[in-house]
Amino acid sequence: MRLDCKHVWPYISDYIDDTVTPEERRAIEAHLETCEICSAILDSVHNILVLTADDRVFRLPLGYSERLHERITAELARAAPESG
């Protein structure tokens, strides 16, 4: 199995999630070893995912947790869960 750049791109996402087959993994890694561009694309995607996961991206609204638990306290006082 040999891959050129265009065929590697669709695998980048699965490669990051480790959902590729061992054969696909070998072919992707063989390509990455010789291709600076695909390596850089993989690195950039990976880097963007790390930044996205950071708590500073999409911060919770200030006081969110307090307001949530106040609302829950009111509901708990009001009623028991519905019987299943």
Added chain:
Amino acid sequence: MVHALAQEMEWIARILEGERDLFHELIRPYERAVYMTAVSVLRDATEAEDAAQEAMIKAYRALASFRGDAKFSTWLTSIALNEARSRLRKSARVRVESLDSNEQEEDYTPFLIADWREIPSETLEREELARHIERAIDELPPMYREVFLLRDKQEMSIDEIAAAVAVKPNLVKVRLFRARMMLQKRLAPYLKREAPQRRRLFSWMGRRMGGRA
């Protein structure tokens, strides 16, 4: 994590038997995830917070119907998704965003670069950088955005997302691939330009000073 589910099942049983206050503890680990799920659909902090609160209340009322077949977090996530989606449908802001119509025309070619210098998380101290990433995510087509945030923000597994969103795991992977490539195309040029400048300067200065010594 089996341990977590066993603990949760025990708490749920106790809540149903009358120890209602335990519900606060039960949902505490998932407050953030429920908000993120809501904001991934609604893209508005105030509406997402309302939806998150409502989802938690609905989860409380329906607690007896949770049987432990899925993880509690997956169950909560699907309640939050349903709540957010129904609000989106009712809202006047709803735009016609047909996924199928543009699916064929979308271009998933990445931004081509010859090298990538790792951008450290500390860079996010710069508000504009974090906001820029949020905007790029906000602009993804809704179905891609949902799956992307569930996976790459909340770190749910492909199978958990498939269960929460009610689609096949393969479709989750396709949407995820598209979301990630669209973001790479959109963000890589910006990040490359905005982020590494200071670092580059320092490493250049370090080399120069090292050369002099």
